[in-house]
Amino acid sequence: MADETRTIKTDYLARVEGEGGMLIRLKGGEIEEVKLNIFEPPRFFEAFLRGRYFTEAPDITARICGICPVAYQTAAINSMESICGVKVEPEIKELRRLLYCGEWIESHALHIYMLHAPDFLGYPSAIEIAADAPEIVETALRLKKIGNHVMTVVGGREIHPINVKVGGFYKAPGKAELEAMVPDLEWALETSLETVKWASTLDFPDFEMDYEFAALDAGGVYPIEGGERFVSNRGLDIPIDEFYEHVVEEHAKYANALQGHLKERGSYLVGPLARYALWYDLLSDEAKAAAEGIGLPKVVTNPFKSILVRAVELVEVCVEALRLIREYEQPAEASLEVVPKAGAACGASEAPRGTLCHRYEIDDKGIILDATITPPTAQNQPQIEADLRGFVGQFMDLSNEELTLRCEQAIRNYDPCISCATHFLNLEIERT
Amino acid sequence: MADLPTIAIWKFSSCDGCQLTLLDCEDELLGILGRVQIAYFPEATRAEIEGPWDVSLVEGSVTTPEEAERIKEIREKSGLVVAIGACATAGGIQALRNFANVKEYASIVYPHPEYLETLATSTPHSDHIKIDLELQGCPISKAQLVDALLAVLSGRRPNVPTGAVCVECKRRETPCVQVLGTPCLGPVTQAGCGAICPSYARGCYGCFGPKESPNTVSLAKRWSEMGASEGTLLRAFRTFNANKPAFREESARHG
Structure with missing residues (x-):
């Protein structure tokens, strides 16, 4: 036993977005190696953005990810508007938040029910769940559809919306168009409250980690479509423009993704667990009551319980979408004219899976000179590996098969988006 | 169950948006799943059925030596191959490398470009194999995807729009x-x-x-x-x- 090698591996991790795998090598009961392999091929966005016109960045970077295009569009827009010194009207900002609520509803519903739930229920996918418990999959699909519908009404279509631009929107929807979505969103709110209760009945491994949680500070509201500062529970509090002075990206040989670390501090976590821990007080009464109703503490450090936090956030964005529609007034002008100015700035937004930061430099003709994009999964990758080390260390007695399944689940806790992070997964566990 | 046609969904270099389009067919998805066996669809399931497959849907473009080999294997083991989306039918946005020097691109993005395995070009599958049907779009249209799947399942011609x-x-x-x-x-x-x-x-x-x-x-x-x-x-x-x-x-x- 002392010299036995165990390899726990998954060559192609399923139910995540993009291509990656896992390798864990154990020798004599010690963890030798933990790797997330990212073989999603590089597409070189940051290179071909050079020479493009600044207003093209939202539509081009949307194509980094089909699951969170609004996150990319919004971060690019925030950056460009910051460079050009433009501040949009509150109505425009609120409409962006509504579009983004649609993306969170779609993405969280997809992940909770179709990507993460099969791990808890012991199915390979939602397809088999549909055979035994069709109501679960029907619920997921209807929730997803409502999120997609919000994106379609506000953004023109759900994947790669066409209506957003630097300065605002091509066309602002009328109030009646938005109000037509209220009955569906009321159903989504009721269903998301039920989702929180249902998720609380799942079994969670007894596993806690000590995290540095980081998220945007949106100045008094739960961070979604932007934020001027990037903060953590351990004292990080920086203007977003200083993001790259504090986050360093490293390139490991086994991954076509750069891994984000905090300088002199190491791994950190972005995403639902972080937003919830940092900004619990800013959640709506409904979302807080849902969390309290299942006894969820204000800080969750069991990463497997991210499904609960994601469900609470689902409640939050349904409440928020309804509020935004109620208070919406169609702006007189759908967009501001934005004149390019030479300069550089960072812009960020909270993708469903965590903080996404873009930095651009443009010249006075509006041509992009330099682009840097740091997706949430790249930032979480070192923390995912740390979770795997912690988990395998604690649960080494499990069979290879069970340990492999649980490690995959530990990765899916993060709703990783590998297409995004490439410039970012293959799961193997080797035991010697 | 065993008699239902098998469908495999493959990802090449892409954003995953076109295969997500299938999961976004919320009204039709359960109906479609009742008429086929999903043999390979890692975005949605860890279960796999070995080939050959009746239909392969292919998303993404060819940008690595591994991808150039894999599409040939998929062709050999598939009855019909349907290329979905701008990446699979044209090379996608990542084909901007075809107008530049990919080595320079790699050194702009990655501190260690030598770790990467990548081709100088991003190309559609039709440059590598015979394709039976192409659905254009970035992303593809849901209605076109559903129609194409139903057409393939019933052996009729798909209604792919022509014109501007x-x-x-x-x-x-x-x-x-x-x-x-x-x-x-x-x-x-x-x-x-x-x-x-x-x-x-x-x-x-x-x-x-x-x-x-x-x-x-x-x-x-x-x-x-x-x-x-x-x-x-x-x-x-x-x-x-x-x-x-x-x-x-x-x-x-x-x-």
Whole structure:
């Protein structure tokens, strides 16, 4: 036993977005190696953005990810508007938040029910769940559809919306168009409250980690479509423009993704667990009551319980979408004219899976000179590996098969988006 | 169950948006799943059925030596191969590398470009194998995907629209945005999206790629008269379908 090698591996991790795998090598009961392999091929966005016109960045970077295009569009827009010194009207900002609520509803519903739930229920996918418990999959699909519908009404279509631009929107929807979505969103709110209760009945491994949680500070509201500062529970509090002075990206040989670390501090976590821990007080009464109703503490450090936090956030964005529609007034002008100015700035937004930061430099003709994009999964990758080390260390007695399944689940806790992070997964566990 | 046709869904270099389109068919998905066996779809399931498969849906473009090999194996083991989306049918946005030096690109993005295995070009699957059906679009249209799947399952011809986006604008009664002063790629772009952009007061940006025999020269001339610079024209034809011959050639006239 002392010299036995165990390899726990998954060559192609399923139910995540993009291509990656896992390798864990154990020798004599010690963890030798933990790797997330990212073989999603590089597409070189940051290179071909050079020479493009600044207003093209939202539509081009949307194509980094089909699951969170609004996150990319919004971060690019925030950056460009910051460079050009433009501040949009509150109505425009609120409409962006509504579009983004649609993306969170779609993405969280997809992940909770179709990507993460099969791990808890012991199915390979939602397809088999549909055979035994069709109501679960029907619920997921209807929730997803409502999120997609919000994106379609506000953004023109759900994947790669066409209506957003630097300065605002091509066309602002009328109030009646938005109000037509209220009955569906009321159903989504009721269903998301039920989702929180249902998720609380799942079994969670007894596993806690000590995290540095980081998220945007949106100045008094739960961070979604932007934020001027990037903060953590351990004292990080920086203007977003200083993001790259504090986050360093490293390139490991086994991954076509750069891994984000905090300088002199190491791994950190972005995403639902972080937003919830940092900004619990800013959640709506409904979302807080849902969390309290299942006894969820204000800080969750069991990463497997991210499904609960994601469900609470689902409640939050349904409440928020309804509020935004109620208070919406169609702006007189759908967009501001934005004149390019030479300069550089960072812009960020909270993708469903965590903080996404873009930095651009443009010249006075509006041509992009330099682009840097740091997706949430790249930032979480070192923390995912740390979770795997912690988990395998604690649960080494499990069979290879069970340990492999649980490690995959530990990765899916993060709703990783590998297409995004490439410039970012293959799961193997080797035991010697 | 065992008699149902098998479908495998493959990812190459892409954003996952076109395969997500299948999961986004919320109203049709359970119905479709009742008529097929999903043999391979890692975005949705860890279960796999070994080939051969009746139908393979292929998303993404060929950008690595491994991908160039894999598509040949998929062809050998598949009854029908359907390429879905701008990446699979044209090379996608990542085909912008075809106009540049990929080594320079790699060194801009990665501290250790030597760790990467990548090809100098991003190419559609039709450059590598025989493709039975192509669905254009970035992303593809849900309605087209559902129709194509039903067509394949019932052995009829799929209703892939031909003609320009202009046809869809007329059908929707959307006033022509170009007549109103906004340059639009609609006249040279394949229909299928439903002419969304003009209905939002925006010019078409060509995400469905060139239609059959597009008159790009004439459209570019009109854009110039409207004040578009050569740089604007170059970039307009060089986006998500940059490597499709008609758009590639037109962009080269402005480079």
